[in-house]
Amino acid sequence: MTATHAQPHARAKASAVRDVLTLMLLPVPLVVAALPAAFAGGGTRRWFGGRGESQRADAQAAKDAAAAAFYELDTAQRDLRISIETITAVDSSPGARRAVEGFAALGQRIDEVSHGYIEAVDAHDLDRDDLEPSAASRARNELTKAKDELIRVKGDLDRFEQGLGPLLDKAETQLARLAPAVERARQALLAASNALDAVRASGLRADDLAARLAALGPDLTKLNQGAGQHGVAETLQRADRVLRDAEAVRAEAAQLPERAQEIDRRLVSLRTRAQALTTRAGTVEPVLSELRRRFAAACWQDLQQVPDHAATSVHQAEEKLKEAGKAREEQRWADATSLLSTARALLNGTDEAVSAAGDRLRRLNAVSKDPQQEIDRTRFAIRDAQRLAMTGRNTPEPRHARPLDQSVARLDRAVAALEGRHPDYWHFLTETEAVRHTVARVVSEIREERGAGHGG
Template sequence: MTSGRVARDLTVSVVLLPLTLASVALAALPGSFTPGGTRRWGRGRSEESRARAQQAKDSAATAFYELDTAQRDLRITLETLSAAEESPESRRAAARFATLGEQVDRISHDYISTLDAHDLDAEQLDAGEANRAYRELSRVTDELVRARGDLTRFEQSLTPLVSRAQEQLAQVVPAVDRAKAALLAATEALDGARRSGLSADELAARLAGLGPELRALNEGAGQHGVRPTIQRAERVLREARAIAAEAARLPERAAEIDRRLTSLRTRAEAISHRAESVGPVLSELRRRFMANCWQDLQRVPEQAEEAVREAGEALAAARAERAAQRFDAATGQLSRAHELLGGADEAVSAAGDRLRRLTEIARDASGEVERARFAVRDAQRLAMRGRTVPDPRHAGPLDAAVARLERAVAELEEGGRNPDYWRFLTELEAVRESAASVVEAIRAGR
């Protein structure tokens, strides 16, 4: 039998056998062949398996790239959330992302290990090895896809947090811009003050103190956080606006300090001149009235002189501070001088007022008595308005005021030629104050 006949007979036999048996038979033949007589059937299966494995490898690579991209994008989202706010929700999201990250790292390591385990370009790669590579690459691809799905669902759950973070982020740029604009305006205001001849050193130091805050604003919310950045911008805005306003007022403040210096110096001279008249007033009081009427005024001349002297020192200090353009310090010294001169003015005026009032009461006390009685009667009428019996809380003080008034009148009449007019006046004043307190209490209660 020729070799051609044998080949044809074997071909017919292969067609009639089942596919699996045909495969076994062909594999067993040492001279099995492919069409054209140059390719074996076994190598064809190996190439087909290699192609499937290569396709699985490409799919795994695509899945790995998509997973890596999703993880990197999600990491940026979590960094944005962390920068935008420190809240329990953002902390829980960060913890969940860390857990997912561990899962992704494990799957990625499995993917790389699988790639390293199978060299699909090897010449000796057989069908069995290619099929194993296909199965393992398909498995790791499924894991990569599932992990990508977990990241996607997690990202969707962050939508409310992301929306809130975006709202806060949208506030950062306008807030920082406003702060920088305010700093520029403050700088220009300082320049304007300097052009008018004022150094404005204090304000310049305050403006320079905002330098670190400006650097932090330039570094951005990514480094310092969204909320802290917005708060920092607001602080810079307030301080810069205050500096600009004060710089704009510097010429006016300087002029105001100059006016107050002149006014207080004039007032000090007037009080010093008036204090010279206190001595004769005290002499008149001593001559005409008992000691109780003037003893508390004995040191008025010395007190006035001391107050005027201290006020003069304060004014000198204010002028020095004004010359150094330390306006806050100058204003403080002016306030001290004003207070000292006010006390001296009151003391000097008190002596003259005392003599005038004692002279009037000595001439005729009926006017003061009538004023006190009217105040008490007016309070009594108000206390009885709409009532048949007065409220004890009001009746008690008013009865005491009446009794006090009667005692004061009796003591004045019993004082003879030199009664204690000053005690009489203070007692009547106390009666009026008591009546006024009752009136105030009644009106507050209604």
């Protein structure tokens, strides 16, 4: 090899050695960064030394931090949107509407800062070989600013989400109730249907219960369509209503056989009672005859119409019982129950009127033989009240003494009225009874006042 040819070869060899030494002296991160390009065999990068690459790395770090902030904000917004949708699915209150409005306002701010971040990323290609240090510095600043804005809005979003706690808890509670409530409603409908089938199998039609159960069909259809179509709150209300109505049908169906038996028992009992009252009403006329013979007209005039009224009332009761029997045969349970109640009221009134005639004769017989017993009973009640009124006092309260004094005078007048040739013993009995009622009222007032700490 000639010298002429040897010199270029030496120069090339020395250049290669310098390149190797240069690579060995570079900082490790940049060596690592340079190796892929070197081995790839494609293109070369213009190196700016340690300061330039450091600015590129700072810009890249700012870009990565901004990307992380953007991801966190996007994730938080997605999670919050689910919370808002949960609330709006259940709650239509003013508080829920304000939450939706607040989320929409936050969404506008998120769009603004996200747009700023994307512009900052698009404006700077940090992988360019000819990236100037000033461009890298500008990229770092803009990306850091975008990151700070993203973090600031993320903080606002977090605070807003914390304020949704009560609304979200309420909504989640209702959503948790939804499936069990719908299932309970379905089960109640099934139980009602089974109870109705059992009743029909026993020979009872229960048409009214069947109609009530059928009326729940549209509600069941809507429950099956789901809350997505009809709303959570409305579905919960419908499920509760179906549960309540179906349970009522089931309970009434279960009680229907017993109800039918009770109506049968009442029909027999009231028919027997009507027959007995017809017999008893026949005794009123002899009682009235004795009253007329032995006592003044004032003692029995008010009983004159009892026989006619008793006969009429018993007849009306018997007609109601016939109607009730027909309603029972037709399984019109409500009508049968109502008619039985009417018949019972008529018979009760008749019983009282018939009993009153016999009781009148008994009391008049007793007082005509010995009025003193009634007088003593009444005077004892007055004296007992007077002693109570004087207990712990030198003089009684006028509001207590006055009615007691009037009662004494009233009793004296009633006793004096017995001295006539045909005394009105019934008037005497009603007067003594009225006096005892007045005295009892005064005694009750005194005890109430002293029990409350008033008066002595």
